Amino acid sequence: MTERFTSRGFFGKRRDAGTDRADRIPPGQYLTDGFPVLSAGPTPQIPLETWEFTIDGLVAEPMRWSWEQFQSLPSRDWTVDISCVTKWTKLDTRWHGVSVDDLLAAVEIDPRAGFLTAQSYGGYTTNLPLTDVVNNQAFVAWQYDGAPLEPPHGGPARLVVPHLYFWKSAKWVRGLRLMEKDQPGFWESLGYHIRGDPWREERYSGD
Amino acid sequence: MPEPLAWQIATVTGVRPESAEVKSFTLALPAWRPHRAGQHYDVRLTAEDGYQAQRSYSIGSPPSQTGEVEVTIERIPDGEVSPYFHDVLRVGDQVEVRGPIGGYFVWEPALGGPLLLVAGGSGVVPLMAMLRERSAAGDDTPTALLYSSRTLDDVIYREEIDALAVAKDGVGAFQTLTRSQPPDWTGYARRIDREMLSEVLASIGPQPLAYICGPTLLVEAAANGLVELGVPPARVRTERFGPTT
Numbered sequence: 001m002t003e004r005f006t007s008r009g010f011f012g013k014r015r016d017a018g019t020d021r022a023d024r025i026p027p028g029q030y031l032t033d034g035f036p037v038l039s040a041g042p043t044p045q046i047p048l049e050t051w052e053f054t055i056d057g058l059v060a061e062p063m064r065w066s067w068e069q070f071q072s073l074p075s076r077d078w079t080v081d082i083s084c085v086t087k088w089t090k091l092d093t094r095w096h097g098v099s100v101d102d103l104l105a106a107v108e109i110d111p112r113a114g115f116l117t118a119q120s121y122g123g124y125t126t127n128l129p130l131t132d133v134v135n136n137q138a139f140v141a142w143q144y145d146g147a148p149l150e151p152p153h154g155g156p157a158r159l160v161v162p163h164l165y166f167w168k169s170a171k172w173v174r175g176l177r178l179m180e181k182d183q184p185g186f187w188e189s190l191g192y193h194i195r196g197d198p199w200r201e202e203r204y205s206g207d
Numbered sequence: 208m209p210e211p212l213a214w215q216i217a218t219v220t221g222v223r224p225e226s227a228e229v230k231s232f233t234l235a236l237p238a239w240r241p242h243r244a245g246q247h248y249d250v251r252l253t254a255e256d257g258y259q260a261q262r263s264y265s266i267g268s269p270p271s272q273t274g275e276v277e278v279t280i281e282r283i284p285d286g287e288v289s290p291y292f293h294d295v296l297r298v299g300d301q302v303e304v305r306g307p308i309g310g311y312f313v314w315e316p317a318l319g320g321p322l323l324l325v326a327g328g329s330g331v332v333p334l335m336a337m338l339r340e341r342s343a344a345g346d347d348t349p350t351a352l353l354y355s356s357r358t359l360d361d362v363i364y365r366e367e368i369d370a371l372a373v374a375k376d377g378v379g380a381f382q383t384l385t386r387s388q389p390p391d392w393t394g395y396a397r398r399i400d401r402e403m404l405s406e407v408l409a410s411i412g413p414q415p416l417a418y419i420c421g422p423t424l425l426v427e428a429a430a431n432g433l434v435e436l437g438v439p440p441a442r443v444r445t446e447r448f449g450p451t452t
Contacts, residue, residue: 005216005303007252009295012260013287028251028261030287037423038447040311042430042440087261122440152427190310203249204308206211 021091024081026198029089036088037152040186044122044151044172051156053103053140054175057116060108067156071142073098078139080162082169083198095160097141100133103176113178117185118159118170126170126185127194128161130178137163140173165196165203213238214251214305219298220275225363229329230293231267231279234304241270244336245313245418245446248276248306252288262288265332265420266307267364269339276306279363281329312446314418315340320348321411325399325429327355327421331363333446334420338371338378349411351379355399355425357386379410399425401432413437420446 025031048067056062065073075098083089116133118126132138138161142149149155154171161168167187188194193202201207221233234248247265268277282293296302314322314337322341324334331354341348352371356362362382372380383395383403395403408415417438419429426447433443 004257005253005301006255007291007302008300010252010254010260010291012252012254012258028259030260036447037426039445041445042434042443043427044440086263152423186311191308204212 024091025089026083027201028203029083029087029198032088032090035090035093035153036084036086038084038086039152039171040124041122044120046121046151046156046172048156052174053157055103055107055178056175057178058110058113058180059178060110063103063106070098070140070157074102078141078160078162080160082160082162082166085165085167085192085196085198085203089198093162094145095139095141096143096146097139097157097160099136100138100140100159100176101136103140104134109178112180115179115182117177117179117183118168118173119175119177120170121172121174124170124172124186126168127183127188128164128168129182129195132161132164132168132195137161163197165193165198167192168196212305212308214303216301217304219296219300219302221277222296222298225279226365227360228282229279229361229363230282231277232292232296233268233275233277234302235275236304239274239276240307241273242266242276242307243310243313243315244269244340245333246307246309246336247333248278248304249308250278250288251303251305252291253303260287263308265336267332267335267339269336269343271340271343279329279332279335312418312420312444314416316344316346316348318416320350321415322348322350323408323411323415323417323433324350324352325354325404325417325419325421325425326352327399327425328357328361329363330419330421330425330446332420334418335364335367337418341378342376347377349377351381351407351411351415353381353383353399353403353407353429355383355385355421358384359389359392379407381407381410399429399432401435404429404432405436408433408436408438414439415442417443418446419443423447 051067053065078095142157159170159173217234223231247263251261264278267279
């Protein structure tokens with residue numbers, strides 16, 4: 001093993017190793033109490049009257065919900081830890097929304113489908129294996145901390161996939177397209193990791 | 208599988224104060240690679256017991272400056288990495304970095320213009336890399352910089368920006384001071400709003416390629432303002448940050 005580099009005079013600040021909180025912070029991340037906003041372009045303004053959510057691609061029949069229909073789906077509260085590739089981690093974030101399992105239950109999935117692309121108003125996309133969004137691992141949220149999700153944070157609704165870096169949790173989401181092959185989305189085409197597991201520090205291509 | 212972006216050990220070859228709470232650090236890289244203006248590097252600090260902290264910092268230097276990069280870092284009082292850079296790190300020290308990173312918030316002359324750069328606070332750093340790249344390439348893309356700071360003492364790269372304003376090579380520099388202004392101040396004295404954006408746009412034309420970097424409220428105001436003024440959303444690129452500690 002090569003000798004490890006150490007930074008002269010660096011002791012670090014937040015070190016509560018062994019505590020419950022420390023065990024929930026992935027490598028290279030730091031805790032924040034704020035909720036930083038990051039996005040590549042202007043925040044889209046989407047009127048609820050025209051908002052819709054679609055599941056299409058490798059399904060027998062595409063499915064489409066209006067805002068009103070979407071709100072009447074079975075929904076629940078979710079409390080999850082989230083990690084952004086820009087290094088911040090936020091614990092115990094509170095959301096309200098519908099499980100992706102319940103959305104997928106509304107369509108007949110072609111057995112060839114192994115991946116999906118989440119598509120957003122404004123043109124953003126991100127890719128995910130189906131195995132990362134089923135079994136209550138992912139949800140579409142329209143409330144954060146008891147209030148309607150604000151547009152800069154992805155409102156009216158955003159996908160939340162808390163066990164992957166937060167760029168996978170597409171803001172302003174308008175649908176899921178089921179696909180046979182994994183197709184890199186926006187950031188995945190610009191040097192970021194194809195899957196993005198924070199516990200494996202999959203930040204950039206090749207990590 | 209693509210090649211991983213490897214960590215390398217950089218050597219600090221220069222430290223320069225830029226404003227009250229901001230310094231630039233020149234890092235000589237054993238495996239320097241040309242970056243694109245607007246990209247950043249990741250920095251990793253490691254304590255004796257193995258504890259590590261990472262942050263991302265924008266590159267202020269242009270890619271024409273080979274063999275090294277300059278990162279400009281604001282000192283966040285309760286931070287972990289920025290106080291280390293400001294208070295501990297000195298010329299000759301080593302620091303682990305990897306990069307360059309980021310493929311969207313980038314500009315080079317081939318992307319054209321007119322170029323509108325809107326910055327708040329230390330958000331000016333990646334935009335300065337673009338201005339320096341434009342100048343190094345001898346490019347004449349019509350360009351405007353709109354830069355918001357709290358006070359005159361907080362203005363980063365002040366002399367360089369003042370020089371831009373008199374150089375007459377197609378770059379207009381507009382500044383606003385939101386908290387306090389010296390008596391002879393001739394720039395704006397309020398937060399960025401639509402009217403201000405409209406006046407800046409008038410100097411370069413209505414359909415710019417826009418890059419906005421700064422705190423969330425500034426980025427929201429500027430990006431929404433430009434869209435309301437008719438700039439296509441696809442021509443507005445944003446980079447936002449809270450304080451990077």
